[in-house]
Amino acid sequence: MSVLIVIPARHASTRYPGKPLVDLRGASGQPRSLIRRSWDAAMAVGGVDRVVIATDDDRIRDHAQGFGAEVVMTATTCRNGTERCAEAVARLGLPPDIVVNLQGDAPLTPAWFVEDLVAALRADPGSDVATPVLRCTGRMRADLIADRHAGRVGGTTAVFGHDRQALYFSKEVIPFAADAFGEDDPSPVFHHVGVYAYRPAALAEYASWPEGRLERLEGLEQLRFLERGRRIRCVEVESHGRQFWELNNPEDVSRLEAMMRAMNLD
Structure with missing residues (x-):
């Protein structure tokens, strides 16, 4: 089965304008942009036939082409990364068997x-x-809760249910648990x-559906699928000692850079 990775990227981020072009410094101290690091992450995935960056911004296009990425230009009217992926696939022609949306943050x-x-x-x-x-x-879990208390989305x-089908996604920390958990203990919260x-x-x-009510309230694109009764399978993955965080x-920036230094990632 053929696999295409699309990395949607826009310059006009509400929370962090220009985010794809922000530099991050790894263990060696050498700067590389967020979109370049996302491209590198995509290129490291095995069994992928093609990787493209989908954007509506000339600055991102020029920067990405400068480090050798394939770029597909999409409309400024795309409301989220999933819509941008859908347009990119349509522009590329014959669709693959599976499309992966590796968000650029x-x-x-x-x-x-x-x-x-x-x-x-x-x-x-x-x-x-x-x-x-x-x-x-x-x-x-504590970091996520601290971000929410500070008014940030961390x-x-x-x-999800016993069959691993998603029940809900939220920018709040769910499910609520009154119990305390040790720093390295597993919690019932899934990031x-x-x-x-x-x-x-x-x-x-x-891409043919209007924006959903819950999608709009939470600002989470995947809720459009759930609101339409489509099944999203949640796949539990293992960190194997790797730290993970998104640039929201x-x-x-400093949190991600500290993680890269701790993991000796350049």
């Missing part, structure tokens, strides 16, 4: 997260979409990793 995404995701969608013909979730330690959480694998038909259908706010 998660440069620490390990290759095996995406590989496990693709394998899970291949094995589950009843699901239209698959997305990875990572069980939070007590420390990760990440998205997911809840939603911003990657999706779609079947092309479901992706094309998504300017404050996350």
